[in-house]
Amino acid sequence: MTSIAGYGVYIPRYRIKIHEIARVWGADGDRVSKGLMINEKSVPGFDEDSTTIAVEAARNAVEHSGVNPKDIGAIYFGSESPAYSVKPTASIIAEAIEASPNMTAADIEFACKAGTAGIQMCMGLTKSEMIKYGMAIGADTSQGRPGDALEYSAAAGGAAFIIGQRGIADIEGTFSYTTDTTDFWRREAEEFPSHGARFTGQPAYFKHVTSATIGLMERLDLEIRDIDYFVPHQPNGSFPLKVGKTLGFETEKIMPSLKVPYIGNTYSGSSMVGLAGVLDVAKPNERILMTSYGSGAGSDSFSILVTDLIEEKRNKKTLDSYIKDKKYIDYAIYAKFKRKIKGVSMG
Amino acid sequence: MAVKGLPASWRKIPQRYNLIGDECKTCGERFFPPVTICPNCRRTGSLERYKFSGEGEIFSYTVVRAAQEGFDFQIPYFLGIIKLKEGPLVISQIVDSDPEEIDIGKKVKTVFRKVREDGSDGVIRYGYKFILDR
Amino acid sequence: MRKVAIVGIGITKFGELWEMSYRSLAAEAGLKAVEDAGLSGDEIDALYGGTMTPGLFTDGQEHGGPLLADAAGLTGIPSTRIEAACASGGAALRQAYISVGSGINDIVVAGGVEKMTDVLTPSATFALMGAGDQKWEGFYGVTFPALYAMMARRHMYEYGTTEEQMALVAVKNHANGSKNSNTQYPFKVTLDQVMNSTPIADPIKLLDCSPITDGAAAVILASEDKAKELTDTPIYIESSGMATDTLALHDRKSLSRTDAAIKAGKDAYKLAGITHNDVDLAEVHDCFTIAEILAIEALGFCNIGEGGKFTEEGETEMGGKIPVNTSGGLKAKGHPVGATGIAQAVEITEQLRGEAKARQVDGAEIALTHNVGGSGATCVVHIFKRRN
Structure with a gap:
């Protein structure tokens, strides 16, 4: 059975409170924070980008899995904030975990679900025995236009999963739902993404997440009661709860993965970081249903059954350890770190 | 645009990404950065690739407030001479840390970070830096 | 090794010398030293010039040997740039000392020059990091x-x-x-x-x-015999x-x-x-x-x-x-x-x-x-x- 051999997360240390961002734009911090259900978001340090986040997550995954990196035959990096437009990040990761050179690697783009598309690609390659292990990473240092609603949520973080044949959690099946729905996008060479505001909700996020989730449950003949944790993509705190409710999931099945109030939306990292957080605490035979969402638009849903192996292979670098290790910065430092001050650069 | 030092940076990827140095099989000393010849054994030395753990402690440190070209927007930044667990001393930035936390003897470990960017259209050079092992 | 003495010294003002170039600094120090030694210039057998990185401090100019000899009006003599970073001057003095001591040359100039204020501080900081x-x-x-x-x-x-x-x-x-x-x-x-x-x-x-300073200095070295002819106060190295x-x-x-x-x-x-x-x-x-x-x-x-x-x-x-x-x-x-x-x-x-x-x-x-x-x-x- 296709299985998760190991995983790793990484969240940068810096945080900015939603209130601090609201202060700059004269908004009511309480109202914004409550509406989005986000208290604070992670901010990449001056010298961090989606590559460095991916490498840290990938190294944590290798350490957790105990896999020889030379046995990783494929690395797929999903992000909407890659450091280079042309030049793969996946090859940098491959070198940094010493998986190269006898392997394949590529960067994938599908807004916030590129990382889960990578998991599916790794599933195919491992199941067909073309490779022994594959690694899929979702990582972002998301951009939000200053003053835009996205600025309150666009955060930084990532997760890496090593897919193989026997591991801590078996992937029972996957189902995808894809349409041409342009709810959020960034044109080539544009610095910030644009979005369709409320159009990103019902016809986009909700439609795709519910369709993929229902599609997978039907395919695997699963009922709500068979599922212990539901991990949807987390653009904010309210969408996951709302979509869960629509699907019939009890709030307590969603809460364990809902870390967006403490770290914000990690975009390509989002659902994968949520899954990692659940795997940190899940017990053998518990079933996790993860559904990603990528604008433009599509969802990948996965049914994951935790195996006995998880008890002897607990991940020491838990998501919570990254969430707890934090340092608050103000908007001025945030603006410097994110190069929002004109002229500020690294070289 | 042609970029300065591209091949030179590329040659150092094993060192900068993964702290690959040398171990002399004759005298047992480990070296980072790698050496071209074992300074103890010279012709009788036998160097082999050795990967350092990245763990160590602060041997000395400073806060740079007047930067070198290209580091202007990072001030103030910490630099440390780190004594690696396996012996050698190495220099790099200590990041994500507050002044009151930094001291000689504090335990550190490596992280993977951007070190330099050759302008907005040039290559990004990644490498090891250190964070406190909290 | 025969005895070697300093018979002439020359130094420019040190500072931010906006009016002075690398060449004019070198020439001033050299000429002062030649004058102090009571020489015409024709007696000089060789020059050793200590300089760290004129290329990075100014406009890419290297090839300090002929540059310095030329600037000091000594075109034609053997002239070598000596680089040992901030010890370039000391290293040039040592080479001059060895060359006179060995008997190859009788009268030699050891000079040192750096023009550092033609670039901004971050660039100078980078150059010095060399x-x-x-x-x-x-x-x-x-x-x-x-x-x-x-x-x-x-x-x-x-x-x-x-x-x-x-x-x-x-x-x-x-x-x-x-x-x-x-x-x-x-x-x-x-x-x-x-x-x-x-x-x-x-x-x-x-x-x-x-x-960060602009400035130049030069000393004239001579063999003991020549030194005694030239001055009453030779200072022996x-x-x-x-x-x-x-x-x-x-x-x-x-x-x-x-x-x-x-x-x-x-x-x-x-x-x-x-x-x-x-x-x-x-x-x-x-x-x-x-x-x-x-x-x-x-x-x-x-x-x-x-x-x-x-x-x-x-x-x-x-x-x-x-x-x-x-x-x-x-x-x-x-x-x-x-x-x-x-x-x-x-x-x-x-x-x-x-x-x-x-x-x-x-x-x-x-x-x-x-x-x-x-x-x-x-x-x-x-x-x-x-x-x-």
């Missing part, structure tokens, strides 16, 4: 103040040296420099001023640092010691000790047949205040680790056990890197000739220069004597 290890230090944003700061931090940690003791080096050298008309900063500073100056790389503050250490600071055996200086000093003392007790005054490489403390320890004027205390007790002041940096040192006089080693020899020559006026160390017979390249990867020590 004296360290660009690949393993400079790459990570290391600056020279940072390297010396980390040496200072170890010295403080291992020996209890204080920031005040380091600051006292600046106070003393500025006091000396205030009596020297060539000095970039000819004014006194107080302990408070040094302690409260802008932090650069903790614990190093602005007034712990030598400045008794010995030259030079040693190297690892390029990168982190590869050294110790951060709180300068082994190349210890070795160069030991060799120089041995060749001159003297000990540190015989030295009446010294010009040492105080690019940062901690560097002077490291220097006086390496040269044996005090024990290793006691340089701070020795300074605090006033032993390196005028009238102390061993006056150090009577010229004002690099700290007050300025530090045009390639010229510094030669400028040290100019000061020593003035002192041993008895021409140092307000800075004169009475009865000075034997003196020493200590010139460092990088964070200690090169050290050149010369010992000078008034009487043969």
Whole structure:
């Protein structure tokens, strides 16, 4: 059975409170924070980008899995904030975990679900025995236009999963739902993404997440009661709860993965970081249903059954350890770190 | 645009990404950065690739407030001479840390970070830096 | 090896000399030295020019040998650029000394020049980092103040040296420099001023640092016979010691000790047949205040680790056990890197000739220069004597 051999997360240390961002734009911090259900978001340090986040997550995954990196035959990096437009990040990761050179690697783009598309690609390659292990990473240092609603949520973080044949959690099946729905996008060479505001909700996020989730449950003949944790993509705190409710999931099945109030939306990292957080605490035979969402638009849903192996292979670098290790910065430092001050650069 | 030092940076990827140095099989000393010849054994030395753990402690440190070209927007930044667990001393930035936390003897470990960017259209050079092992 | 003496000295004003170019600085120092030696110029057999990196400090210009000879009106003679970072001047002096001592040449110019203010400070900082290890230090944003700061931090940690003791080096050298008309900063500073100056790389503050300086210096060396024909006050170079250490600071055996200086000093003392007790005054490489403390320890004027205390007790002041940096040192006089080693020899020559006026160390017979390249990867020590 296709299985998760190991995983790793990484969240940068810096945080900015939603209130601090609201202060700059004269908004009511309480109202914004409550509406989005986000208290604070992670901010990449001056010298961090989606590559460095991916490498840290990938190294944590290798350490957790105990896999020889030379046995990783494929690395797929999903992000909407890659450091280079042309030049793969996946090859940098491959070198940094010493998986190269006898392997394949590529960067994938599908807004916030590129990382889960990578998991599916790794599933195919491992199941067909073309490779022994594959690694899929979702990582972002998301951009939000200053003053835009996205600025309150666009955060930084990532997760890496090593897919193989026997591991801590078996992937029972996957189902995808894809349409041409342009709810959020960034044109080539544009610095910030644009979005369709409320159009990103019902016809986009909700439609795709519910369709993929229902599609997978039907395919695997699963009922709500068979599922212990539901991990949807987390653009904010309210969408996951709302979509869960629509699907019939009890709030307590969603809460364990809902870390967006403490770290914000990690975009390509989002659902994968949520899954990692659940795997940190899940017990053998518990079933996790993860559904990603990528604008433009599509969802990948996965049914994951935790195996006995998880008890002897607990991940020491838990998501919570990254969430707890934090340092608050103000908007001025945030603006410097994110190069929002004109002229500020690294070289 | 042609970029300065591209091949030179590329040659150092094993060192900068993964702290690959040398171990002399004759005298047992480990070296980072790698050496071209074992300074103890010279012709009788036998160097082999050795990967350092990245763990160590602060041997000395400073806060740079007047930067070198290209580091202007990072001030103030910490630099440390780190004594690696396996012996050698190495220099790099200590990041994500507050002044009151930094001291000689504090335990550190490596992280993977951007070190330099050759302008907005040039290559990004990644490498090891250190964070406190909290 | 035959005896070699200094028969002529020349030095420009040190400072931010906006009107002066690399070439005009070199020419001025060279011509002054030739004039001081009473030569026409035709007698000069060869030139050794110490310069660190005119290319990075100015406009890409290299090929210093012919450039310097040309600038000084000496086109045609063998002329070699000597580069040993901030010890380029000292290394050029050593080559000139060897060339005359060996008998190949009779009269030789040893010069040093650097024009550092044609570029902005970050570029100069980058150029100076060429004296360290660009690949393993400079790459990570290391600056020279940072390297010396980390040496200072170890010295403080291992020996209890204080920031005040380091600051006292600046106070003393500025006091000396205030009596020297060539000095970039000819004014006194107080302990408070040094302690409260802008932090650069903790614990190093602005007034712990030598400045960025334009300047040139030259000395004329002659064989003993020629020297006696030319002057009544030849100043003999008794010995030259030079040693190297690892390029990168982190590869050294110790951060709180300068082994190349210890070795160069030991060799120089041995060749001159003297000990540190015989030295009446010294010009040492105080690019940062901690560097002077490291220097006086390496040269044996005090024990290793006691340089701070020795300074605090006033032993390196005028009238102390061993006056150090009577010229004002690099700290007050300025530090045009390639010229510094030669400028040290100019000061020593003035002192041993008895021409140092307000800075004169009475009865000075034997003196020493200590010139460092990088964070200690090169050290050149010369010992000078008034009487043969």
